[in-house]
Amino acid sequence: MGRPENPVDRTVPARAQLADFLRERRNSAGLTYNQMAKAVGGQTSAATFERAASGTTVPSLETIRDFIIATTVEKESFGPGPALARGRELWIQVRRATRAPYFVRKAPDPTLVSDTAGFLRALRHQHVWMGYPTPGEMERMSGPGMLPRTTTRRIIDGDALPVDPQQAVAFLKACYVLDETELGLWLAAAVRSFWNDPARSKNIGKWVKAHQEMIQKTESKDLATVTTLHSEEEKKAA
Incomplete structure (x- = not known):
C-alpha cells in the first residue's frame, strides 16, 4: 500500500x-x-x-x-x-x-414559481445550490451548441432566461437536476411563468409541448418499471 x-x-x-x-x-x-x-x-x-x-x-x-x-x-x-x-x-x-453563500440553505422549489422573475431566480438558486458549476463545465456537460457558456453566464447573472425548453433542461441537467419527474416540475413552472408574461406568452406552445413530453416520458418509464417487476414476480412464482 x-x-x-x-x-x-x-x-x-x-x-x-x-x-x-x-x-x-x-x-x-x-x-x-x-x-x-x-x-x-x-x-x-x-x-x-x-x-x-x-x-x-x-x-x-x-x-x-x-x-x-x-x-x-x-x-x-x-x-x-x-x-x-x-x-x-x-x-x-x-x-x-x-x-454556496450562506443564504442558500435548501434547493429551490419549482412548484412555488409563478412568474418569470421567480423562474429566473429559481434557476440561479439551483445553480448555487449545486455548487456553482462554471459555464465551461456546464457547456461540456450539455453537448455542442446546446448551452453556450456566454448564454449560461447571462442566466447565472440574472440577465437572461433560457431561450427555449431544451436550453432550460440543459441548464438544469448541468446543475445536476437529472430526475425526469423533477424536470417536469421545472417545465410546469416555466409554463406558469410565461403564461403570465405578455411578452413571452406567444411562445408558450413549445413550453407546454415540452412539459407534456416530459410527463409522457416519465409515465412510460414508470410503466416499464412496473412491467419488469411484474415479469420478475411471475418468473419467481413459476
Whole structure:
C-alpha cells in the first residue's frame, strides 16, 4: 500500500467525508495510487488521486469518477454505478459547502414559481445550490451548441432566461437536476411563468409541448418499471 498517508484534513467536514469515502475504497481494493493511475491508463496521475483523498482540496468530478473506476473490485456485483452515484452526491455536498453563500440553505422549489422573475431566480438558486458549476463545465456537460457558456453566464447573472425548453433542461441537467419527474416540475413552472408574461406568452406552445413530453416520458418509464417487476414476480412464482 506504499508509505503511510497523512491524516485526512478535517477543516471542512464535507470535504473530509469525501476523502474518507475515497480512502475506504482504496483500502478495500488494496491498491497503491500508482497502481490506480495505471488502472485508468494514466488518465489521472497518482499524485492527483492522492490529493483527492487528502481532504485538503475539492477534486474534479472526473477525478472522483476515475478514482472509483480504478478501485472497483469484482465483489461489487452492481459494478461502479452505486459508488459513482455516491461519489457525485458527496462531491456536490463539498461544492455546496465551499462555494454556496450562506443564504442558500435548501434547493429551490419549482412548484412555488409563478412568474418569470421567480423562474429566473429559481434557476440561479439551483445553480448555487449545486455548487456553482462554471459555464465551461456546464457547456461540456450539455453537448455542442446546446448551452453556450456566454448564454449560461447571462442566466447565472440574472440577465437572461433560457431561450427555449431544451436550453432550460440543459441548464438544469448541468446543475445536476437529472430526475425526469423533477424536470417536469421545472417545465410546469416555466409554463406558469410565461403564461403570465405578455411578452413571452406567444411562445408558450413549445413550453407546454415540452412539459407534456416530459410527463409522457416519465409515465412510460414508470410503466416499464412496473412491467419488469411484474415479469420478475411471475418468473419467481413459476
